[in-house]
Amino acid sequence: MLQIIKSNVATGLALVASLTLTAAFAESDASTPYMGIVGGRIGTNIQKEREEVIKRSKPGNPVAGKEKSQLCQGCHGEFGISTNSLIPKLAGQYGGYISKQVRNYQSGTRTHQIMSAMAATVSDDDLADIAAYFAALSKMQGDGSADNKFGKKLFSNNDSTKMGLACINCHGEKGKGLEPPISAFPVLGGQHKGYIRQQLLMFREGSRTNCPNGIMNRMAGSLTDTEIESLAEYVSAQ
Ligand code: HEC
Ligand code: HEC
Numbered sequence: 001m002l003q004i005i006k007s008n009v010a011t012g013l014a015l016v017a018s019l020t021l022t023a024a025f026a027e028s029d030a031s032t033p034y035m036g037i038v039g040g041r042i043g044t045n046i047q048k049e050r051e052e053v054i055k056r057s058k059p060g061n062p063v064a065g066k067e068k069s070q071l072c073q074g075c076h077g078e079f080g081i082s083t084n085s086l087i088p089k090l091a092g093q094y095g096g097y098i099s100k101q102v103r104n105y106q107s108g109t110r111t112h113q114i115m116s117a118m119a120a121t122v123s124d125d126d127l128a129d130i131a132a133y134f135a136a137l138s139k140m141q142g143d144g145s146a147d148n149k150f151g152k153k154l155f156s157n158n159d160s161t162k163m164g165l166a167c168i169n170c171h172g173e174k175g176k177g178l179e180p181p182i183s184a185f186p187v188l189g190g191q192h193k194g195y196i197r198q199q200l201l202m203f204r205e206g207s208r209t210n211c212p213n214g215i216m217n218r219m220a221g222s223l224t225d226t227e228i229e230s231l232a233e234y235v236s237a238q
Pocket of ligand 1: 074076087097098101111112130
């Protein structure tokens with residue numbers, strides 16, 4: 001029940017924020033197509049937010065993408081926040097990463113019964129805009145409730161993983177992405193715990209192999225079940 005209330009409140013806030021920002025941008029710069037749909041935090045530095053959003057969404061047009069992504073919104077949420085924990089949130093994910101994944105589903109480098117079929121419906125022309133729509137939304141956020149110290153240590157300290165390389169090096173502070181952003185390294189902070197756990201298990205067992213140079217297969221290959229659980233709990237709460 002609490003969960004339902006929380007998610008309704010979040011949706012409501014995103015809507016209010018997006019309307020507020022629409023008004024703000026309509027006044028300040030009506031020529032920028034990006035800004036009409038951005039669900040953002042009210043009262044933050046709008047100029048900075050705008051620059052960030054443009055970086056995340058390039059090269060597509062999020063306004064066009066909003067219409068084109070109706071089908072996708074059915075599962076991934078109108079504001080990119082899915083409710084099923086095995087369906088990833090896409091809000092604020094990098095456009096480049098979203099496009100790459102859809103192309104991987106299309107070519108069969110990444111497979112999933114549902115998503116492979118969904119990806120087949122997307123044309124090359126539409127993909128960049130759809131990706132830009134989700135990228136332009138306020139970044140996914142966890143509820144901060146899980147404070148998994150072991151997961152945090154594994155995520156952040158190079159000497160705590162058997163690989164000698166911590167997640168933070170590629171996925172950024174709290175999994176929020178690198179600064180400046182590199183779209184090859186997806187945002188993980190605030191993603192569903194169930195989805196993070198499942199992907200790490202798939203990388204480890206080798207049923208997901210679309211990561212460049214098998215980086216994630218090697219990273220996950222050295223993790224135990226307990227470590228995967230702790231990492232998923234820590235990063236999903238951010
Ligand atoms: C019927 C539900 C459903 C619909 C509709 C759907 N998806 Fe998905 N999507 C999923 C599921 C489930 C996954 C996780 C698949 C996996 O584990 O590989 C996923 C994964 C993804 C991912 C990978 C995200 C990541 O973090 O790696 C992207 C990108 C994506 N979907 C984009 C889209 C786009 C674009 C559309 C519209 C054309 C779409 N999806 C429509 C269910 C759906
Ligand atoms: C050297 C860079 C690097 C390091 C270190 C790294 N990753 Fe990744 N990770 C990547 C790349 C690149 C991808 C995207 C793979 C693709 O294109 O499909 C990825 C993808 C993922 C995904 C899938 C996200 C999604 O939305 O589907 C998860 C989960 C993940 N990493 C978790 C971790 C964790 C946990 C660690 C630390 C144990 C870690 N990564 C360390 C580079 C890295």
